[in-house]
Amino acid sequence: MFRTPLLNIEEKLGANFGEFANWQMPMSFSSYLDEHMAIRQECGFFDLSHMGRLRIKGKKEELENLVTRKLDIENFSMIGPSAMLNEKAGFIDDIMVYKVSDEEFLMVTNAINREKDIQWIKKNSNLEVEDLTFDFVMIAVQGRKVWNYIDKVDLQPLHFSLNTKFLGENVFLLSRSGWTGEDGIEVWADIKTGEKLIMKLADLKIKPAGLITRDSIRQEMGFVLYGEDIDEDTNPIEARYWIFDLDKDFIGKDKLLYYLTEGVSKYRIGFKLQKNLRIIPRHGNKIKILNHEIGEVTSSTYSPYLSRAIGMGYIKSQYPVIGFHVNIDIRGKEYRAKISDFPLF
Amino acid sequence: MGEIKFGKYIILDSLLYTDTDEYVKIEGEIATIGITDYAQKKLRDIVGIELPTLDTKVRAGDVVCTVESVKAASDIYSPLSGIIIEVNEKLLSSPELMNKDPYGEGWIFKIKMTNQEETKSLLTPERYIEKIKNSGD
Numbered sequence: 470m471f472r473t474p475l476l477n478i479e480e481k482l483g484a485n486f487g488e489f490a491n492w493q494m495p496m497s498f499s500s501y502l503d504e505h506m507a508i509r510q511e512c513g514f515f516d517l518s519h520m521g522r523l524r525i526k527g528k529k530e531e532l533e534n535l536v537t538r539k540l541d542i543e544n545f546s547m548i549g550p551s552a553m554l555n556e557k558a559g560f561i562d563d564i565m566v567y568k569v570s571d572e573e574f575l576m577v578t579n580a581i582n583r584e585k586d587i588q589w590i591k592k593n594s595n596l597e598v599e600d601l602t603f604d605f606v607m608i609a610v611q612g613r614k615v616w617n618y619i620d621k622v623d624l625q626p627l628h629f630s631l632n633t634k635f636l637g638e639n640v641f642l643l644s645r646s647g648w649t650g651e652d653g654i655e656v657w658a659d660i661k662t663g664e665k666l667i668m669k670l671a672d673l674k675i676k677p678a679g680l681i682t683r684d685s686i687r688q689e690m691g692f693v694l695y696g697e698d699i700d701e702d703t704n705p706i707e708a709r710y711w712i713f714d715l716d717k718d719f720i721g722k723d724k725l726l727y728y729l730t731e732g733v734s735k736y737r738i739g740f741k742l743q744k745n746l747r748i749i750p751r752h753g754n755k756i757k758i759l760n761h762e763i764g765e766v767t768s769s770t771y772s773p774y775l776s777r778a779i780g781m782g783y784i785k786s787q788y789p790v791i792g793f794h795v796n797i798d799i800r801g802k803e804y805r806a807k808i809s810d811f812p813l814f
Numbered sequence: 815m816g817e818i819k820f821g822k823y824i825i826l827d828s829l830l831y832t833d834t835d836e837y838v839k840i841e842g843e844i845a846t847i848g849i850t851d852y853a854q855k856k857l858r859d860i861v862g863i864e865l866p867t868l869d870t871k872v873r874a875g876d877v878v879c880t881v882e883s884v885k886a887a888s889d890i891y892s893p894l895s896g897i898i899i900e901v902n903e904k905l906l907s908s909p910e911l912m913n914k915d916p917y918g919e920g921w922i923f924k925i926k927m928t929n930q931e932e933t934k935s936l937l938t939p940e941r942y943i944e945k946i947k948n949s950g951d
Contacts, residue, residue, distance in 0.1 A: 485855075485858065496858065497858060497859070500859050500910070500913070501858070501859045501884060502859055502861075502910070681858065681859070681884050684884075685884070746862075747861055747862020747863070747882060747906075747909060748862055748864070748882060749861065749862070749882050749884070749887065751886075751887065770884060771861040771862065771882070771884065799887075800880070800887065
């Protein structure tokens with residue numbers, strides 16, 4: 470199992486560790502309920518060192534063929550959420566891509582897919598892939614009042630900087646990105662710098678947050694988690710994950726066009742349970758209408774911000790969507806849930 | 815009431831324990847049951863509970879209620895046979911009490927025992943520590 474290089478320092482900050490995607494990572498520091506509220510109301514930081522970070526060099530056209538978003542943009546731009554698809558338009562992975570130049574790109578992968586992604590890129594191109602995951606740590610500082618805690622970083626959304634300074638430390642990458650729905654930044658730094666940054670963030674009274682909070686925060690936003698909500702048998706149309714440009718070619722595009730024109734048999738929805746009902750649906754719980762199964766839950770959690778259980782899942786595509794009431798079967802008992810659009814808060 | 819510390823877990827020497835991580839506090843013919851400090855730390859944030867039904871007759875080993883944490887829904891077993899005479903309704907609005915004070919305000923239910931002999935099969939604090947040790951934590 471891999472361990473976050475920041476483990477020792479996080480232990481001093483009170484981290485409670487657990488396993489995620491074969492990595493030992495901080496699951497929480499105090500309580501996820503407090504950490505979640507800190508991100509939504511103030512500010513918090515996450516260690517995301519488990520995520521795969523790749524440097525890709527070679528012809529832009531070759532990478533263009535592998536990812537669903539256009540790469541034909543300015544240098545030093547963040548392309549944002551994108552994906553690599555298989556021929557069936559199923560997700561190899563959902564990824565984040567940064568363009569450094571026409572010959573150099575950076576990619577963030579899901580931790581669970583890092584090695585698979587490297588193999589996929591090598592199999593389908595002549596691109597050179599360098600795995601930077603173990604050279605750098607990745608830290609996200611996120612929150613509604615993030616700029617009350619740190620100096621506003623001079624970055625336009627969708628831009629990023631390489632080899633710049635953050636809190637007086639030299640960092641490899643600084644970007645205005647996050648995955649929480651709040652403003653903030655993400656940083657890649659070498660391990661020693663990462664340790665210093667974490668201490669500086671803690672000194673600024675920014676709350677450390679763990680992966681449990683990461684999960685509850687992303688569910689409020691309706692962001693998918695690979696392996697739970699999407700996989701190689703799920704396509705972006707079913708997932709309602711609009712991370713593709715149709716005026717370019719890429720692996721899986723033909724099938725994607727087919728689904729766009731012919732339709733899909735299921736699609737992803739968000740749901741909210743009754744307020745203050747403290748029951749959480751689990752992955753695989755059935756979504757029903759009058760004892761008739763229409764789908765399944767893929768992710769769910771208790772949202773302290775909304776004081777209710779929320780989540781997402783897939784239902785058959787012939788059913789009405791927003792505002793429609795369904796039942797979720799949780800351990801043999803049915804609970805009413807309202808289908809809701811994302812973000813859920 | 816003495817505290818025994820085993821790693822990051824607290825075990826009270828005045829209580830008895832189960833293999834399924836409930837603790838039992840015996841006072842005459844009344845037993846108060848909750849989950850141990852070890853159990854609450856393993857479950858992490860507890861966000862809800864379905865309390866047992868009052869006046870229900872239970873047998874040792876019966877599932878009496880479910881605790882919801884972000885990690886999982888966990889069954890709580892009655893360690894002893896008896897009748898459920900009291901449930902901690904505070905937990906409905908403040909389930910985090912099971913995290914904050916598992917042996918105090920976080921208690922879950924009380925039963926009037928019908929077979930006091932059964933207490934002999936519960937784990938002593940020392941044996942409960944052994945159990946935690948064997949689980950690899």
